[in-house]
Amino acid sequence: MLDLKKIIIEKPEAIDKTVSLRDKIITFIFWGALIYIFRPLFALILWILFGMHIFNPEVFNIELYDEISRFLVKNSFTIFVFAVIFITWAVYNKIMYGKLRRRKFVPKVTDKEIAEFFKVDIEKLKKWKELKYIKFKIIEKNNNFEISDSL
Structure with a gap:
């Protein structure tokens, strides 16, 4: 049954305090994780634009790039096979179903x-x-x- 007292439409002051606190905590955790993930990028931008050295030297280590390049070389065949499979599947779907219009238009309502x-x-x-x-x-x-x- 629809509880008319709990309907909230553009009324943030009517939201329960615990729900509001939960949403703020989730938002804070999300943004913290996002900043943590992009920390090397922020450090690189600060270094290029302002000459500030605030990053850990191990983040931009040459050995890391060598390891990444060895991984890509070692797995290049697998990466290539998956790329061919996905591209072939996309082309197949475009050829087979690309001209179909399955979406029904909403009729005019008076x-x-x-x-x-x-x-x-x-x-x-x-x-x-x-x-x-x-x-x-x-x-x-x-x-x-x-x-x-x-x-």
Whole structure:
């Protein structure tokens, strides 16, 4: 059942304090991890632009690049095979299914149909569509919802 008291639409002050705290902690952890991952890039940019040496010398170690190049050479055949498989699959899908249009277009809906669906007067609906701001009061009666506007 829909709890009308818990509906939150553009109302951040109505969010529970624990939910707000949880979201802030998750955001802080995410940004901390992102900055940690891109730390060498930040250090490189600071070094190139401002001459600041704040990075660990082992981050840009020549031995690391040698190890990476040996890994790529050693696994180049596997990398090439996967690249060929994925590119072939993409080309196959483009050839087989590229011209199909499976998405169904949303049919045009008239104001009359909208008014009938929501059980409101068509004149009220037209008036509501022209307004910039409208406030609704949703009333529950016998598991049905009734909408009343307060203009």
